[in-house]
Amino acid sequence: MNKAIDFYYSPTPNGWKVSIMxxxxxxxxxxxxxxxxxxxxxxxxxxxxxxNKKIPAITDYDKNEKPINVFESGAILLxxxxxxxxxxxxxxxxxxxxxxxxxxxxxxxxxxxxxxSHFWNYAPTSEKQSYASHRYADExxxxxxxxxxxxxxxxxxxxxxxxxxxxxxxxxLITKSMGIPLDPYPNVIKWRQRLKERDAVxxxxxxxxxxxx
Ligand SMILES: N[C@@H](CCC(=O)N[C@@H](CS)C(=O)NCC(=O)O)C(=O)O
Numbered sequence: 358m359n360k361a362i363d364f365y366y367s368p369t370p371n372g373w374k375v376s377i378m379x380x381x382x383x384x385x386x387x388x389x390x391x392x393x394x395x396x397x398x399x400x401x402x403x404x405x406x407x408x409n410k411k412i413p414a415i416t417d418y419d420k421n422e423k424p425i426n427v428f429e430s431g432a433i434l435l436x437x438x439x440x441x442x443x444x445x446x447x448x449x450x451x452x453x454x455x456x457x458x459x460x461x462x463x464x465x466x467x468x469x470x471x472x473x474s475h476f477w478n479y480a481p482t483s484e485k486q487s488y489a490s491h492r493y494a495d496e497x498x499x500x501x502x503x504x505x506x507x508x509x510x511x512x513x514x515x516x517x518x519x520x521x522x523x524x525x526x527x528x529x530l531i532t533k534s535m536g537i538p539l540d541p542y543p544n545v546i547k548w549r550q551r552l553k554e555r556d557a558v559x560x561x562x563x564x565x566x567x568x569x570x
Pocket of ligand 1 (some may be wrong): 398
Protein backbone atom coordinates (compact mmCIF):
# COMPACT_ATOMS: atom_id res chain seq x y z
CA MET A 358 0.00 0.00 0.00
CA ASN A 359 1.30 3.45 -0.88
CA LYS A 360 1.94 5.37 2.32
CA ALA A 361 2.26 8.85 0.79
CA ILE A 362 -0.60 10.32 2.87
CA ASP A 363 -2.79 8.66 5.49
CA PHE A 364 -6.21 10.30 5.44
CA TYR A 365 -8.43 9.96 8.53
CA TYR A 366 -11.92 10.27 7.20
CA SER A 367 -15.63 9.79 7.53
CA PRO A 368 -18.08 10.62 4.69
CA THR A 369 -19.30 13.95 6.13
CA PRO A 370 -18.99 17.55 4.87
CA ASN A 371 -15.76 18.16 6.79
CA GLY A 372 -14.33 14.89 5.47
CA TRP A 373 -15.30 15.76 1.88
CA LYS A 374 -13.33 19.01 1.96
CA VAL A 375 -10.14 16.97 2.17
CA SER A 376 -11.17 14.04 -0.05
CA ILE A 377 -12.02 16.56 -2.79
CA MET A 378 -8.69 18.36 -2.35
CA UNK A 379 -6.69 15.11 -2.45
CA UNK A 380 -8.51 14.14 -5.65
CA UNK A 381 -8.10 17.60 -7.18
CA UNK A 382 -4.34 17.51 -6.50
CA UNK A 383 -3.98 13.94 -7.80
CA UNK A 384 -2.19 12.92 -4.59
CA UNK A 385 -1.84 9.29 -3.55
CA UNK A 386 -3.56 8.59 -0.25
CA UNK A 387 -4.63 5.78 1.98
CA UNK A 388 -8.08 6.31 3.51
CA UNK A 389 -8.56 5.30 7.14
CA UNK A 390 -12.24 5.27 8.02
CA UNK A 391 -13.02 6.68 11.46
CA UNK A 392 -16.41 5.42 12.60
CA UNK A 393 -17.82 8.41 14.49
CA UNK A 394 -20.86 6.52 15.80
CA UNK A 395 -18.58 3.95 17.39
CA UNK A 396 -16.50 6.78 18.87
CA UNK A 397 -13.29 5.86 17.06
CA UNK A 398 -12.33 9.56 17.03
CA UNK A 399 -11.73 9.28 20.79
CA UNK A 400 -9.20 6.43 20.60
CA UNK A 401 -5.77 7.04 22.09
CA UNK A 402 -4.10 6.33 18.71
CA UNK A 403 -6.20 8.94 16.92
CA UNK A 404 -5.62 11.45 19.72
CA UNK A 405 -1.93 11.46 18.75
CA UNK A 406 -2.94 12.58 15.24
CA UNK A 407 -5.70 15.01 16.22
CA UNK A 408 -5.90 16.22 19.84
CA ASN A 409 -9.27 17.79 18.92
CA LYS A 410 -10.72 14.27 18.34
CA LYS A 411 -12.47 14.99 15.04
CA ILE A 412 -12.07 14.07 11.40
CA PRO A 413 -10.52 15.12 9.05
CA ALA A 414 -6.81 14.70 9.75
CA ILE A 415 -3.83 13.56 7.70
CA THR A 416 -0.36 12.14 8.20
CA ASP A 417 2.02 12.99 5.38
CA TYR A 418 4.89 10.50 4.96
CA ASP A 419 6.03 12.12 1.75
CA LYS A 420 9.33 13.33 3.20
CA ASN A 421 12.41 11.57 4.49
CA GLU A 422 11.99 13.37 7.78
CA LYS A 423 9.42 12.70 10.50
CA PRO A 424 5.83 12.11 9.29
CA ILE A 425 3.77 15.30 9.43
CA ASN A 426 0.34 15.30 11.13
CA VAL A 427 -2.18 17.99 10.23
CA PHE A 428 -5.67 18.45 11.70
CA GLU A 429 -8.44 21.07 11.12
CA SER A 430 -9.82 21.11 7.57
CA GLY A 431 -8.65 24.68 6.87
CA ALA A 432 -5.09 23.90 7.96
CA ILE A 433 -5.09 20.68 5.91
CA LEU A 434 -6.27 22.42 2.74
CA LEU A 435 -3.68 25.18 3.16
CA UNK A 436 -0.96 22.60 3.80
CA UNK A 437 -1.88 20.60 0.68
CA UNK A 438 -2.23 23.74 -1.44
CA UNK A 439 1.21 24.96 -0.36
CA UNK A 440 2.71 21.49 -0.83
CA UNK A 441 1.41 21.17 -4.40
CA UNK A 442 1.17 24.84 -5.43
CA UNK A 443 -2.42 24.13 -6.54
CA UNK A 444 -5.68 25.98 -5.87
CA UNK A 445 -3.86 28.81 -4.10
CA UNK A 446 -3.01 32.08 -5.83
CA UNK A 447 0.58 33.39 -6.09
CA UNK A 448 0.04 37.08 -5.42
CA UNK A 449 -0.06 38.37 -1.85
CA UNK A 450 -3.25 40.28 -2.55
CA UNK A 451 -5.09 37.24 -3.90
CA UNK A 452 -3.78 35.13 -0.97
CA UNK A 453 -5.21 37.68 1.44
CA UNK A 454 -8.59 37.27 -0.25
CA UNK A 455 -8.23 33.50 -0.10
CA UNK A 456 -7.34 33.36 3.60
CA UNK A 457 -10.19 35.62 4.60
CA UNK A 458 -12.66 33.26 2.90
CA UNK A 459 -10.99 30.22 4.45
CA UNK A 460 -11.35 31.79 7.90
CA UNK A 461 -14.92 32.75 7.04
CA UNK A 462 -15.76 29.14 6.25
CA UNK A 463 -14.19 27.63 9.38
CA UNK A 464 -15.58 30.37 11.65
CA UNK A 465 -19.02 30.90 10.12
CA UNK A 466 -20.48 28.67 7.39
CA UNK A 467 -19.08 25.44 8.88
CA UNK A 468 -20.04 25.86 12.56
CA UNK A 469 -23.44 27.45 11.84
CA UNK A 470 -24.25 24.77 9.25
CA UNK A 471 -23.00 22.07 11.61
CA UNK A 472 -25.08 23.23 14.56
CA UNK A 473 -28.19 23.82 12.43
CA SER A 474 -27.81 20.38 10.86
CA HIS A 475 -27.49 18.83 14.32
CA PHE A 476 -30.70 20.45 15.60
CA TRP A 477 -32.57 19.68 12.37
CA ASN A 478 -31.57 16.04 12.18
CA TYR A 479 -30.96 14.93 15.76
CA ALA A 480 -32.66 17.19 18.33
CA PRO A 481 -35.72 15.78 20.14
CA THR A 482 -38.94 17.17 18.59
CA SER A 483 -39.49 19.38 21.65
CA GLU A 484 -36.18 21.16 20.92
CA LYS A 485 -36.69 21.69 17.19
CA GLN A 486 -38.57 24.95 17.69
CA SER A 487 -36.24 26.18 20.42
CA TYR A 488 -34.50 29.55 20.46
CA ALA A 489 -31.14 27.87 19.74
CA SER A 490 -32.54 25.91 16.81
CA HIS A 491 -33.90 29.07 15.14
CA ARG A 492 -30.73 30.97 15.91
CA TYR A 493 -28.51 28.44 14.09
CA ALA A 494 -30.87 28.21 11.08
CA ASP A 495 -30.91 32.03 10.78
CA GLU A 496 -27.13 32.31 11.16
CA UNK A 497 -26.60 29.63 8.51
CA UNK A 498 -28.96 31.47 6.13
CA UNK A 499 -26.96 34.67 6.74
CA UNK A 500 -23.87 32.77 5.58
CA UNK A 501 -25.70 31.76 2.39
CA UNK A 502 -26.58 35.44 1.84
CA UNK A 503 -22.91 36.36 2.20
CA UNK A 504 -21.93 33.71 -0.33
CA UNK A 505 -24.70 34.82 -2.69
CA UNK A 506 -23.36 38.39 -2.59
CA UNK A 507 -19.74 37.31 -3.08
CA UNK A 508 -20.68 35.15 -6.08
CA UNK A 509 -22.43 38.00 -7.89
CA UNK A 510 -20.70 38.30 -11.28
CA UNK A 511 -18.11 35.65 -10.28
CA UNK A 512 -17.81 31.94 -11.03
CA UNK A 513 -15.77 31.25 -7.89
CA UNK A 514 -15.34 32.76 -4.44
CA UNK A 515 -12.11 34.55 -5.35
CA UNK A 516 -10.97 35.22 -8.93
CA UNK A 517 -10.06 31.59 -9.63
CA UNK A 518 -11.14 28.14 -8.45
CA UNK A 519 -9.37 27.70 -5.11
CA UNK A 520 -9.42 26.03 -1.71
CA UNK A 521 -11.97 28.69 -0.68
CA UNK A 522 -14.46 26.92 -2.98
CA UNK A 523 -13.35 23.43 -1.97
CA UNK A 524 -13.77 24.16 1.74
CA UNK A 525 -17.17 25.87 1.39
CA UNK A 526 -18.91 23.63 -1.11
CA UNK A 527 -19.64 20.57 1.10
CA UNK A 528 -21.58 22.74 3.56
CA UNK A 529 -23.78 23.96 0.71
CA LEU A 530 -24.16 20.56 -0.90
CA ILE A 531 -26.27 19.26 1.99
CA THR A 532 -28.86 22.05 2.28
CA LYS A 533 -31.71 19.68 1.37
CA SER A 534 -30.97 17.44 4.34
CA MET A 535 -30.95 20.59 6.48
CA GLY A 536 -34.40 21.72 5.32
CA ILE A 537 -33.04 24.93 3.74
CA PRO A 538 -34.32 25.74 0.21
CA LEU A 539 -31.66 27.37 -2.00
CA ASP A 540 -34.17 29.29 -4.21
CA PRO A 541 -33.33 32.69 -2.65
CA TYR A 542 -29.66 32.20 -3.63
CA PRO A 543 -29.44 31.76 -7.43
CA ASN A 544 -25.70 32.49 -7.65
CA VAL A 545 -25.07 29.87 -4.99
CA ILE A 546 -27.17 27.33 -6.95
CA LYS A 547 -25.08 27.91 -10.09
CA TRP A 548 -21.78 27.73 -8.20
CA ARG A 549 -22.87 24.56 -6.42
CA GLN A 550 -23.65 22.94 -9.77
CA ARG A 551 -20.42 24.27 -11.37
CA LEU A 552 -18.34 22.46 -8.75
CA LYS A 553 -20.50 19.34 -8.85
CA GLU A 554 -19.55 18.92 -12.50
CA ARG A 555 -15.85 18.51 -11.64
CA ASP A 556 -14.66 14.88 -11.68
CA ALA A 557 -12.50 15.33 -8.56
CA VAL A 558 -15.39 16.84 -6.61
CA UNK A 559 -17.66 13.92 -7.47
CA UNK A 560 -14.93 11.39 -6.63
CA UNK A 561 -14.25 13.12 -3.32
CA UNK A 562 -17.90 13.07 -2.28
CA UNK A 563 -18.30 9.45 -3.36
CA UNK A 564 -15.37 8.25 -1.25
CA UNK A 565 -16.74 5.46 0.97
CA UNK A 566 -20.24 6.83 0.45
CA UNK A 567 -21.79 3.53 1.56
CA UNK A 568 -19.95 3.77 4.90
CA UNK A 569 -22.06 6.66 6.17
CA UNK A 570 -22.15 6.62 9.94
N1 LIG B 1 -13.34 22.48 12.78
C1 LIG B 1 -13.19 21.11 12.38
C2 LIG B 1 -14.53 20.43 12.45
C3 LIG B 1 -14.41 18.95 12.21
C4 LIG B 1 -15.70 18.22 12.61
O1 LIG B 1 -16.63 18.80 13.19
N2 LIG B 1 -15.75 16.93 12.28
C5 LIG B 1 -16.88 16.13 12.65
C6 LIG B 1 -17.41 15.33 11.46
S1 LIG B 1 -18.07 16.40 10.20
C7 LIG B 1 -16.47 15.10 13.71
O2 LIG B 1 -15.41 14.51 13.61
N3 LIG B 1 -17.33 14.89 14.71
C8 LIG B 1 -17.12 13.91 15.71
C9 LIG B 1 -17.21 14.44 17.10
O3 LIG B 1 -17.35 15.67 17.27
O4 LIG B 1 -17.13 13.63 18.03
C10 LIG B 1 -12.59 21.07 10.96
O5 LIG B 1 -12.90 21.97 10.19
O6 LIG B 1 -11.82 20.14 10.66
